[in-house]
Amino acid sequence: MSTALLPFEEDTQLETIPHNLDAEQAFLGSLLYDNEVFHRVADWLKPEHFYDPVHARIYDTATDLIGKGSLADAVVLKTHFDRDDGLREIGGATYLAILIESAADSAASPEYARIIYELALRRELIRVGNELVNSASTDQERKSRELIQTIEQQLYNLAEEGSAQRGFVGFKQALAEAIETAAAAYERDGGLSGISSGLKSLDEKLGGLHPSDLIILAGRPSMGKTALATNIAFDVAKNYEFEIQPDGTKKTTNGGVVGFYSLEMSAEQLATRLIADYTGIPGYMIRQGTIDATQYEEIRDAVLEIQSLPLYIDDTGGLPISALAARARRLKRTHGLDLIVVDYLQLVTSSKGGEGRVQEISDVTQNLKALAKELNVPVIALSQLSRQVEQREDKKPQLSDLRESGSIEQDADVVMFVYREAYYKEREKPREDTPEYLAWEEEFRRIEKLAEVIIGKQRHGAIGTAKVAFDGARTKFSDIDTRFEDSAH
Known part of the structure; x- marks a missing residue:
């Protein structure tokens, strides 16, 4: 040629x-x-x-x-x-x-x-x-x-x-952008410089979800990482407010428009979770149809109230990172975009798949970080943990438990782990006719609705743990009622 x-x-x-x-x-x-x-x-x-x-x-x-x-x-x-x-x-x-x-x-x-x-x-x-x-x-x-x-x-x-x-950006412009961020934090309730996650205890640790940050949310299967990501996405969309700029464009003033890539769960399954979150009706009852007329009316009313929320779901399985980025750009151009959620990292494919799994994941995380910077939005990417956490006596996850951990830890601005002690305690349940059962039951009931979001890495702040409440029937995380927390101790 x-x-x-x-x-x-x-x-x-x-x-x-x-x-x-x-x-x-x-x-x-x-x-x-x-x-x-x-x-x-x-x-x-x-x-x-x-x-x-x-x-x-x-x-x-x-x-x-x-x-x-x-x-x-x-x-x-x-x-x-x-x-x-x-x-x-x-x-x-x-x-x-x-x-x-x-x-x-x-x-x-x-x-x-x-x-x-x-x-x-x-x-x-x-x-x-x-x-x-x-x-x-x-x-x-x-x-x-x-x-x-x-x-x-x-x-x-x-x-x-x-x-x-x-x-290149002049230092003067960089300073102006930094002052804008500080001003936004000063003017916002609670002093958040980023978007609120909907959980006060988590916001206190992170200062909100910051534009251009890649946030990894990891956990073992059934620990609740999808539930937490869904809760955050729903809260952000629910609180969306904007003002019209002089040039006719919209500027987000609270909450935001959310793009949710659900690569494992269908859009219908995700919607069922959101309805359960909003109504308080357990998701399994909605799926099985074991609801009464009153609950059905509640669900119908809920759908009418939340159907216009700016939450966009893409449930294409095995989505290549290039297509994911292209769809995110298109969504921002057509509807706006303030938060991206990817559930989950290991299901996103890359052109470097033939070079080994570690190299493929590395390419995906690098591209997600680049996308967060390009679109100037936080990206929450869920990730699996390796089985080695199950072999330890202390089951609390660590950075080394991340699958293909090197690239994920390196590219992420924040790494968070979802941990529920009750998840492991439930698997230690003794037979009900044994003396140990009563002691086990008392301990299980004390921790059943408690969860922790462990911040293992934070580029802009300290690491630590945010304690939250978890409702398994609604797959919902929420702030702990201080009265409940006191009784739990």
Whole structure:
């Protein structure tokens, strides 16, 4: 196959690349004349959207000054650009005066800003298109599906941020983002910087579920890890609140939109659990149909109340990590997305499956972490524990109990374990006609509804244990009633 560039790429001359210097001048002139213009476009117009590098520097400097509460006019900017070679080449202070003369009316300035933004997107689209043409023509090593995934990711970033490549971020911008996080924690009830899990004891340990974090939730089979993940997802969706931004987009102010990948359990089974959680009617009774008329009415009312919750379930079995990421991007683009839950990690497949199980899991966890950062949402991925925990006298799980633990522990920001002592105690049940039975029964009843969420790793905080209550009939975790906790001790 020929590796020559396609004709349209060779002919893409600088003068034909979409840009409008008149619009850039008119907007900047308006901005220097009236700094209030900035507040109408600051959320979406960035320096990198300007075609002319000098215009980008002027806008960046004005942004910095206005952000500090200072005036940004031609006189003030002149002192900042006295030694700027780029500005001196096009006229120096005289050019700033020309911008003022070219100023658009303040009311029309946002329209010029939109022209600048639109043309910047078109330039990025051309760049992404050229990259796709080059890669498809010359890169014989990469599979077509990998190319599609790469380009789709760039197009998603372009749709969300207005730039397909983030690149280096200035320390000033990083500080601004850190302050935004701190401000959100300060303003939110309970001081959470992340999304509430719905469990106060867990939120106190984690500070909520943080954007861009990969959270591993692990446990032995039947320990309740799916139940806990479902409880968290349901609570987040149930508390979803948003406000409309000036550009018409939605900004989540509480709770969030949840994408739940249920790779083991069907969507119908998951929905039954949620109904049991909401109504308090045991799930086994709903499945077996052993409910009375009153309970049926409760279930019907519950369905009407929760059917519009922003909880989206994908129950495709054996889902490849590339497809999982693509569907998450699509969900965020179409409905919004604030939390991803994957149940469970070992059921996600990877293109590196032929290189061994450890390598495949490593690839999955690396991609889940990358997805959390790309979409800026927390990702909760459930994981199995190895059987070695069963051989120890102390059955509380440790990081080394994670299956294929090296990569999981390395890539995760948080590793949590679900542990219920009653799970093991129940298996020690003696015969009812023995003297040991009464002592066993008393001890079992004391711990039957107690559970622990053990935080084995936390990149941003301390490790520790959150004690919670567990209702097996409803498969529901909740905060412990202090009166119940006191009586349990």
